[in-house]
Amino acid sequence: MIRLSAKSVENLKLSSLYILSSSIVLRFDFLFGGANRFVPFRVLMLLTLFWFFAQFFEPFRPSRLSKATLFFLSIFLLYFSLAHLYWVDSMESLGPFLRNQFHFVYILAGYFLTNYLATGLSKDQIQTLVKFIIGLVLTVVSLETSLRYLMPTLDLNSESTDYLIEIYTGAQQGLSLDTFYFFKMSSVMFFDSNYVGAFLLIFIALHLFVDYRSYLRRNLVSAIFLLLIFFTLSRAAIFVTGLWLAFNFWDSRSFVPKWVFAIICVMASILTLFIIQDNVAFTDGSFITKIQILEGLSGFFEQDLPTALFGLGYEVGGYLYSYMSGGYAHIHLAILLGELGLIGTLIYFAYWYFIGIQSGSKVLYIFIPFFIVGLSLADPWEVGYFWASAIIARL
Numbered sequence: 001m002i003r004l005s006a007k008s009v010e011n012l013k014l015s016s017l018y019i020l021s022s023s024i025v026l027r028f029d030f031l032f033g034g035a036n037r038f039v040p041f042r043v044l045m046l047l048t049l050f051w052f053f054a055q056f057f058e059p060f061r062p063s064r065l066s067k068a069t070l071f072f073l074s075i076f077l078l079y080f081s082l083a084h085l086y087w088v089d090s091m092e093s094l095g096p097f098l099r100n101q102f103h104f105v106y107i108l109a110g111y112f113l114t115n116y117l118a119t120g121l122s123k124d125q126i127q128t129l130v131k132f133i134i135g136l137v138l139t140v141v142s143l144e145t146s147l148r149y150l151m152p153t154l155d156l157n158s159e160s161t162d163y164l165i166e167i168y169t170g171a172q173q174g175l176s177l178d179t180f181y182f183f184k185m186s187s188v189m190f191f192d193s194n195y196v197g198a199f200l201l202i203f204i205a206l207h208l209f210v211d212y213r214s215y216l217r218r219n220l221v222s223a224i225f226l227l228l229i230f231f232t233l234s235r236a237a238i239f240v241t242g243l244w245l246a247f248n249f250w251d252s253r254s255f256v257p258k259w260v261f262a263i264i265c266v267m268a269s270i271l272t273l274f275i276i277q278d279n280v281a282f283t284d285g286s287f288i289t290k291i292q293i294l295e296g297l298s299g300f301f302e303q304d305l306p307t308a309l310f311g312l313g314y315e316v317g318g319y320l321y322s323y324m325s326g327g328y329a330h331i332h333l334a335i336l337l338g339e340l341g342l343i344g345t346l347i348y349f350a351y352w353y354f355i356g357i358q359s360g361s362k363v364l365y366i367f368i369p370f371f372i373v374g375l376s377l378a379d380p381w382e383v384g385y386f387w388a389s390a391i392i393a394r395l
Helices: 006-025 038-054 067-090 094-118 123-150 161-172 180-184 193-207 215-231 235-252 258-277 285-302 305-310 332-359 361-374 383-392
Strands: none
Touching: 006 038, 006 094, 006 123, 006 383, 038 094, 038 383, 067 094, 067 305, 067 332, 094 332, 094 383, 123 180, 123 193, 123 215, 123 383, 180 193, 193 215, 193 235, 193 361, 193 383, 215 235, 235 361, 285 332, 305 332, 332 361, 332 383, 361 383
């Protein structure tokens, strides 16, 4: 029989949490054929298996699951079973079937395993962990940013030869308003730097709740985050960061009536839209595709009932509501409706609601940026959101 002291169990959980958290950051998709989940997926699955079997031994046995957790998991598994009865007909081999299974387990384990490992650890231990991860993410993204600007043609992994030539030619011309888009496609972490911007928002949220020794250190970390966000050239991430700055200003200036400040922000946003729309928005292919994807959601009402309710699964559902045939719908609502259908999409957001109930209002600092950025571009299966939701509750 395994006999471990409470301290040994705590150290094992803390070590596992460091390994899991580090894997969330170490995302170099250009090393793995564009698979940005390659590292965290495998680490999370191995840790989940280890801690699952560890539950059979006395030192590791957790407390009983709450009624709310059991209810959510029961609803989730019921949908999971029914959806797969429909999806299995469209899957030609075992591989696509298993990938659908694992992506559900992935985001569930992202929150539940992290929450389990963090339970029982002190606030100081979690603070130290988050400071380490913030230092790691700033180092990794600084490297990504440097490579993207110094070697803008490093990661030219596209199926179209003509598009490769276009990117190469554009990058060789140097950064400008006409060529900035080409400097987004050479990220060594994700497919393009838009995802890097959305990724950084996760860690900015954690940064807000970290206790630093001095305001100078806090402000220095904030400044580095803002600089890295800017150099991702992700307009959605920059916009959300601007909202974050505005919110902090609004929240810290009690002499400014909040309703007045809100009206000023709305008017400024509308004015900015009118100023730029003729010059940028409607001649910008990236912006136009987002509008077309949102318009494509009207196709939901043309689907047969099983597809509308359950989607087409992870393999092909992301292409169902898009701007063109074969184009990936990179807006979260379009992805979720295509992959999971209406029922699955509601359960997905019910999962977020469940996390909010379990972890508290701090989770909004993760969810709101995800939701806003997701109207432009987001990966709803990004495990970092769910990992951070379990961590932020402990800060």
